[in-house]
Amino acid sequence: MFRPQLLLLTSDSYRRQREPLGLEDLVAACTVLKSLDGAPQFVIYNGGPTAGASRQHKHLQVLPRPPRLFPDDQNDSKAVPYRYFLRYLHGIDLESAEGRTKLFEIYNGLLAEAKQSLGEDLEDNGYIPHNVALVKEWIVVIPRRNIEVEGVTANTAGMMGSVWLTSEEEMDRWKQVGPKTVLAGLGVPA
Template sequence: MEKEEGLEERSLRQFDALVERGNLLWRMTTPQLIKADPFNFQFRSANSLTAKPILSSTDPGRSKSTNAFSDTDPDFFLSHIGSSHTLILNKYCVVRPQFLLHTNTFIPQSDHLTESDLAAAWTVLSSLTRGKYIVIYNCGFEGGSSVGHKHLQILPRPKKEEGFEFFPDLLSIDSDTSTVPKIPFRHSVKKLLLSPSAAQLVGIYKSLVEQVKVQEAAGHNVLLTEDWILVIPRTKGRKGILSANAAAMAGMVWVTGEEEVRQWVEAGPMKLLCEFGVVDQEVG
């Protein structure tokens, strides 16, 4: 009996076919490691980001009730997740593969995550069994979102041999702590000891949002793995040509080329994260 094709196998097959046809914008690049304290930064350059549409904070598309993903090429489609979400391949990729999980009806990207969002995200994480993945959510323009239709992204976690780990993995957390030592910007994190239900996940998320004092509809980032969930409040998404999404706030910075890397390094990457986020007065 032929083995059923799993989500990773199917996504990579579709991914490679779309790249070959020029419909999905991605090329393999070598990540660049920049040493810093208390964690290193990994810069990933992607020409696809130059083609990616980024709506301004006042663009009607951030509040207009239209489905931004309604005309997506069917070859990008992977699966319906429950009745409320759809999983597709991200057209503007930085890594291979990179997924996009969007709501089927228009919900503003400035809205906080709900139980159905987290249930869908956890379903996808649990279906990706061949490697470790991370879910990111860029809430609001200040959180680094590009479009106004609610969506999360799922991507592979970096391999240890690359010399980079997201700081909750690198600096370790335990079940009793809600912050990671020495991080100079405000954040709140929770270790996930057992496979949580969607109700438990949304409860944890709400408590983390309260701990970091994220106001309703204020910009923030969420990073979710099978091991932990992290919330980071945001004050701005861009500074000149530089931008930061959820991955960047944890050290994986996506850039269009060397000029952006130069500006990040010149300004000091940890200092920039404090500008994009909220300085932790007790650390800073």
């Protein structure tokens, strides 16, 4: 797993991981991204158990940014096996209140697209299972249909290509089922 790994907790212990991100969550994420400017980071959110959340208390994770994530190259034509909703943040000042409000609006728009893509698979209780990855240049929201496929699971980092495994058996299972099959089954197939 990544080291160091930071956990951003809400100040209200009644907030739950099934809830969408709020403006205050994104403000905290932007603050941390700016404060760690010397070492590139990315922020992830596992929106509920279906999206790979392992804890019920609402939190975000801050991880060292891998050298390349698929949204980094706008001209990359490699197919991602699931639907995702991406916005580049060019021209948005994430250090200003106005920029952070704009990011919150963008997130809500992406979340609405994710909700629509889930269609009838969505429970009628307001919970929208989704993953979020945020860097200073872009934000991506990934709708989630399943917590696991053939015994294999992933959180946001896994959906972005950094799968967290605890054993050789888990690695063998990923290889057996196939990463594209797993990722398409966890999300909404592209």
